[in-house]
Amino acid sequence: MSAADPAADAPAIELRGLTKRFGDTLALDHVDLVVRPGVVFGFLGRNGAGKTTALRILSGLARPTAGTAHVLGHDVTRMRDTVRASIGFLPDVPGFYPWMTAREYLDFAGRLFGLEPTTLEARADALLEMAGLASVTTRVGGFSRGMKQRLGIAQALINAPSLLMLDEPTSALDPIGRREVLEMVTSLRGRTTVFFSTHILADVERVCDAVAILERGRVVASAGIADLRARAAANRLMLEVEENAGAGAIADLLRGRAWVRSIETAERTLRMTVSDLPTAQREIPAVIVAAGVALRRFEIEEASLEEVFVELVGGAAR
Amino acid sequence: MTGLVAFLRKELTEIRRTWRLWVIPGILVFLGLTSPVIAVLTPALVHSMAATQPGVVIQLPAPTALDASGQFLKNLDQFVLIAVVIAGAGVVSGERSSGTAILVLTKPLSRGAFVIAKIVSQVMLLVAATALGTAACVGMTALLFDGSNAARLVTAVALWLLYASLLVVVMTLFSAAFRARGAAAGAGLGFYFLTLLFSNWSPAARYSFLGLLPAMRDALTGELPASSLGWPLTTAAAAIALGTAAAVRIFERQEL
Numbered sequence: 001m002s003a004a005d006p007a008a009d010a011p012a013i014e015l016r017g018l019t020k021r022f023g024d025t026l027a028l029d030h031v032d033l034v035v036r037p038g039v040v041f042g043f044l045g046r047n048g049a050g051k052t053t054a055l056r057i058l059s060g061l062a063r064p065t066a067g068t069a070h071v072l073g074h075d076v077t078r079m080r081d082t083v084r085a086s087i088g089f090l091p092d093v094p095g096f097y098p099w100m101t102a103r104e105y106l107d108f109a110g111r112l113f114g115l116e117p118t119t120l121e122a123r124a125d126a127l128l129e130m131a132g133l134a135s136v137t138t139r140v141g142g143f144s145r146g147m148k149q150r151l152g153i154a155q156a157l158i159n160a161p162s163l164l165m166l167d168e169p170t171s172a173l174d175p176i177g178r179r180e181v182l183e184m185v186t187s188l189r190g191r192t193t194v195f196f197s198t199h200i201l202a203d204v205e206r207v208c209d210a211v212a213i214l215e216r217g218r219v220v221a222s223a224g225i226a227d228l229r230a231r232a233a234a235n236r237l238m239l240e241v242e243e244n245a246g247a248g249a250i251a252d253l254l255r256g257r258a259w260v261r262s263i264e265t266a267e268r269t270l271r272m273t274v275s276d277l278p279t280a281q282r283e284i285p286a287v288i289v290a291a292g293v294a295l296r297r298f299e300i301e302e303a304s305l306e307e308v309f310v311e312l313v314g315g316a317a318r
Numbered sequence: 319m320t321g322l323v324a325f326l327r328k329e330l331t332e333i334r335r336t337w338r339l340w341v342i343p344g345i346l347v348f349l350g351l352t353s354p355v356i357a358v359l360t361p362a363l364v365h366s367m368a369a370t371q372p373g374v375v376i377q378l379p380a381p382t383a384l385d386a387s388g389q390f391l392k393n394l395d396q397f398v399l400i401a402v403v404i405a406g407a408g409v410v411s412g413e414r415s416s417g418t419a420i421l422v423l424t425k426p427l428s429r430g431a432f433v434i435a436k437i438v439s440q441v442m443l444l445v446a447a448t449a450l451g452t453a454a455c456v457g458m459t460a461l462l463f464d465g466s467n468a469a470r471l472v473t474a475v476a477l478w479l480l481y482a483s484l485l486v487v488v489m490t491l492f493s494a495a496f497r498a499r500g501a502a503a504g505a506g507l508g509f510y511f512l513t514l515l516f517s518n519w520s521p522a523a524r525y526s527f528l529g530l531l532p533a534m535r536d537a538l539t540g541e542l543p544a545s546s547l548g549w550p551l552t553t554a555a556a557a558i559a560l561g562t563a564a565a566v567r568i569f570e571r572q573e574l
Contacts, residue, residue, distance in 0.1 A: 060424065061573060081428065087424070094421055095417025095421055096418065096421070109421075111324035111327070112325070112422065112426060112427050
C-alpha cells in the first residue's frame with residue numbers, strides 16, 4: 001500500500017477552518033475550501049488577500065495557527081516525502097541557483113524526486129521545449145523574469161505531479177508567454193489537479209473549472225465558474241423600453257420596493273439588481289403596464305467574472 | 319534523509335562552479351606558501367626596525383622549520399577561522415533570502431538533509447583546502463629550511479581541522495537561526511573570540527573542546543601528551559553532533 005493511497009477518494013485539497021495569524025494580522029480567517037481531483041481551480045483575490053499564505057501552508061513551508069489543511073488526503077503538517085513526490089509547486093518569485101543552466105536545474109530537481117536517468121532526460125527535454133528554453137545555454141542568473149517563471153513551471157512538472165500548485169504563475173509573463181502557460185494548464189485538465197492563485201480575472205475565466213474568491217483572508221465565494229456567474233446573474237435584470245423617458249418612469253415606480261437593491265438608468269435602458277427574483281419577475285410587468293410604457297426587452301443578465309468579483313470583494317471590503 | 323545525496327552533489331558542484339572554490343582554498347594555499355617566507359624574513363625585518371631606534375639591540379635566533387610551521391598555525395587560527403565564520407554566515411540564510419530553499423524544500427528533500435549537506439560540503443571543502451595549504455607549507459619549508467617537522471605539523475593541523483569543523487557546524491546553526499547574514503556573522507565572530515579567550519583558561523582547555531587550540535600548539539613542539547586529548551576530542555565530537563542536531567531542529571521549526 002503506498003503512502004498516497006488516502007488520496008484515492010480524497011479531495012486534492014481540503015481546508016477546514018484554516019487560520020493563520022502573524023502577530024496582530026489575521027492573514028487567513030477560518031478558510032474552508034475543497035478542490036476536487038482533476039480540476040483547474042483558480043484561487044482568486046486581490047494582492048494581500050492571503051493567497052500566498054494559503055499556498056505556503058499547503059506546500060508545507062508554513063504552519064497553520066488553527067484549522068487543518070489536507071493535500072491529496074494527507075495533513076500538510078505531517079506531510080511525508082512520498083506525498084511531496086506527488087506535488088509540483090511554483091512560488092510567486094521562484095529562486096534558482098544563478099550558476100546553473102535551465103537543464104542543470106531540471107536535472108537537479110529530478111534527482112531530488114529520485115527519477116530514473118532515462119525518465120529524467122526525456123522529461124527534461126520535453127519540459128525545456130514546452131518552456132521555450134531548449135536552446136538556451138546561458139546560466140539562470142542571466143534569465144529575464146519571464147524566463148525564470150517558465151523554468152519555474154517546468155521544474156514544477158518534472159515529477160509529473162498529481163497536484164500542481166502555482167502562485168501567480170502568469171504575473172511576470174508577456175502576453176505570448178501568458179497564453180502558452182494557460183494553454184499548458186488547460187492541457188493538464190483531467191490528468192492533474194491545478195490549483196493556481198492569481199489576481200488576473202481573465203486568466204481564471206479562460207482556463208478554470210472552478211474558483212474560490214479570497215478577500216481579507218476569508219473565502220467569500222467558492223463554486224464552478226458557470227455557477228458563480230449564474231448566481232450573480234440571478235440577481236441582475238435588464239429592461240429596454242421604447243421611449244427615452246420610459247426607463248426613468250419605471251425606475252421611479254420601482255424605487256422603494258423591498259426587493260430592489262439598486263437601479264441604474266441610461267436612456268431607454270434600465271439595469272437593476274434585486275434580492276428576490278421571483279417577486280421581481282411577477283411585479284415588474286405590472287409596473288410597466290401601470291407606467292404605460294412599451295417594453296422592448298426584459299432579461300436576466302449574464303454577469304462577467306469581473307462583475308462577480310467586484311460585487312463579492314467590494315461587499316466584503318465594505 | 320531523503321534527497322541528501324542529490325543535494326550534497328549540488329552543494330559540491332556549487333563549490334566547484336562559484337567563488338567558494340577560491341576563497342578558503344586560496345587563503346590556505348597563500349598562507350601555506352607565505353608562512354615559511356615570513357619566518358625567514360622576520361629576523362631581517364626586526365633588525366631593520368631596530369636599526370631605526372638608537373640604542374636598541376635585538377638578538378633573534380636563526381629561524382627554523384618549526385618557526386615556519388608555527389607561523390602557518392598562527393595564521394590558521396586567525397585568518398582562516400575568520401574566513402570560515404564569514405563564509406558560513408550565509409549558508410542557510412542565503413538560500414532562505416534568495417528563495418532557493420523554498421523551491422528545493424517543497425520537493426522530497428528533508429530539512430535535516432538540507433542542513434547536513436551544507437555541513438558536510440563545507441567540511442569537505444575545508445579538509446581539501448587545508449590539505450593543499452599544509453602541503454604548500456611543508457613544500458616551501460623544505461625549500462627554505464633544513465630539517466622537517468611535517469609529521470608534527472600534520473598532527474597539529476588535524477587538531478585545528480577538528481576545531482574548524484566545529485566552527486562550521488556553529489556557523490550553520492547561526493545561519494539557520496538568524497534571518498540576516500550579518501547577524502549570523504556577528505554571532506559567529508563572538509563565538510570565535512570567546513573560544514579563543516577561554517582556550518587560555520586551563521580548566522576549560524583541559525575538559526572541553528577549547529583544549530584543541532593549545533593542544534595544536536603543543537603538538538607542533540612535540541610536548542603534547544596523548545592522554546591530554548581525551549576530553550578535548552570527546553567534547554568536540556559531542557559538540558559537533560549536538561550543534562548539527564540543534565541546527566536541524568531550528569531549521570525544521572522555521573517557516574519559510
